[in-house]
Amino acid sequence: MNRVxxxxxxxxxxxxxxxxxxxxxxxxxxLSRAVTAAPTTASKEVVSRVAGMALARHQSFVAExxxxxLDPSAEMEPFVIPIDAFQLTTQGSDWSETLxxxxxxxxxxxxxxxxxxxxxDDEETERIAKVLSxxxxxxxxxxxxxxxxxxxxxxxxxxxxYGRRLVGDVLLLARSALDLPENTAPDDERLEPVxxxxxxxxxxxxxxxxxxx
Amino acid sequence: MNRVxxxxxxxxxxxxxxxxxxxxxxxxxxLSRAVTAAPTTASKEVVSRVAGMALARHQSFVAExxxxxLDPSAEMEPFVIPIDAFQLTTQGSDWSETLxxxxxxxxxxxxxxxxxxxxxDDEETERIAKVLSxxxxxxxxxxxxxxxxxxxxxxxxxxxxYGRRLVGDVLLLARSALDLPENTAPDDERLEPVxxxxxxxxxxxxxxxxxxx
Numbered sequence: 001m002n003r004v005x006x007x008x009x010x011x012x013x014x015x016x017x018x019x020x021x022x023x024x025x026x027x028x029x030x031l032s033r034a035v036t037a038a039p040t041t042a043s044k045e046v047v048s049r050v051a052g053m054a055l056a057r058h059q060s061f062v063a064e065x066x067x068x069x070l071d072p073s074a075e076m077e078p079f080v081i082p083i084d085a086f087q088l089t090t091q092g093s094d095w096s097e098t099l100x101x102x103x104x105x106x107x108x109x110x111x112x113x114x115x116x117x118x119x120x121d122d123e124e125t126e127r128i129a130k131v132l133s134x135x136x137x138x139x140x141x142x143x144x145x146x147x148x149x150x151x152x153x154x155x156x157x158x159x160x161x162y163g164r165r166l167v168g169d170v171l172l173l174a175r176s177a178l179d180l181p182e183n184t185a186p187d188d189e190r191l192e193p194v195x196x197x198x199x200x201x202x203x204x205x206x207x208x209x210x211x212x213x
Numbered sequence: 214m215n216r217v218x219x220x221x222x223x224x225x226x227x228x229x230x231x232x233x234x235x236x237x238x239x240x241x242x243x244l245s246r247a248v249t250a251a252p253t254t255a256s257k258e259v260v261s262r263v264a265g266m267a268l269a270r271h272q273s274f275v276a277e278x279x280x281x282x283l284d285p286s287a288e289m290e291p292f293v294i295p296i297d298a299f300q301l302t303t304q305g306s307d308w309s310e311t312l313x314x315x316x317x318x319x320x321x322x323x324x325x326x327x328x329x330x331x332x333x334d335d336e337e338t339e340r341i342a343k344v345l346s347x348x349x350x351x352x353x354x355x356x357x358x359x360x361x362x363x364x365x366x367x368x369x370x371x372x373x374x375y376g377r378r379l380v381g382d383v384l385l386l387a388r389s390a391l392d393l394p395e396n397t398a399p400d401d402e403r404l405e406p407v408x409x410x411x412x413x414x415x416x417x418x419x420x421x422x423x424x425x426x
Contacts (some may be wrong), residue, residue, distance in 0.1 A: 022254075025248075025257065025261055028245075028261060028264075029245065029249050030263070032241075032242065032245030032246075032248070032249075033245075035238075035241070035242055035245070036242050037244075040286070040291050041235075041286040041290055041293055042286040045238075045286055045289075046237065046239060046274065047237060048268060048271065049272070051241075051245070051268070051322060052265060052268045052269070052272070055261060055264070055265045055268070056265075058261065059262070059265070062258065072258060072259055073253070076254050076258075077254055080254055150313040
């Protein structure tokens, strides 16, 4: 959980929770579109379950904000425009791309947010880890994607390409969660080992789908 | 709960559960669109909570189907086309109409389905009533609608008009949940008292929003 360096760049807790809460709400919206676009009733059923899990995560972060006596909507507000823009550019052109986008984004961002949360006190870190470390949503989506690729092997190269297009935007969003001065260089040495590790885990997740990262 | 006559027209349990499950999934999709269209982050937050409640209802009916050893997707399948078509014609042209559609539809259909469920054995009736009788989702939506009407009183007449346009389609859907021979007359005397009661309750709910039914 404690990746090199990242927890040294942990922002204030309300900012972290506001961003994490809105990101999960945005995943919920993204997945809801995939519910509507699902090719079969069985797939619709699975993706709706995953959408419900994203919503539950959102609600957990909202509950944490309330526990701190904060207004969840106000804390989410600064992240609405950047995260909506992020989802708009990464929503995919069809059902399989939409699922892959969730798979790639939640993979990298869950890892990144877990790592950042290592900078809070132990109890808080623990509560956040409990929300983000369950990989069932991603496993359910991976099964849908594997089945889709099995039905149509030509999908693999298109999804691999789309996955590569996503990574840059996802890493930028992960970076925006850090407490970094604005003039920090993109290759700041504190960031490099972390990025390397996030990308290595991403590559492993793409491998699990039989896709080249 | 036991409205005149309706429980005499109760269909087989799997058919009821399949339709009820798909209807809630469809409400979930409908509400998810309203999450994306919400005018403020606070509204987004509330509507997402209601979407989660529709999803939980869907999951309860799916669990009932599984308990009977049935495949939920297969049982929902016959209802996909009619319910998708229903949602398409009743999705509303903006956020407030989308919310009103959920308010009107879930009001009439929850009542109708509760009444139909009176024809099952007591335990089953009880389990179904537990899922459908909580009116918190509708109360949350009513509060959003009241606030929107308060901000823009001219909205009231448009929404009242839209509500009147919805009722016919909603009653047709309620009717399709009954075990009726195809050649049953629209004014079959067993249906009339039930329709009268469903419409009276609908009128009361519109009144609560200050809208003329």
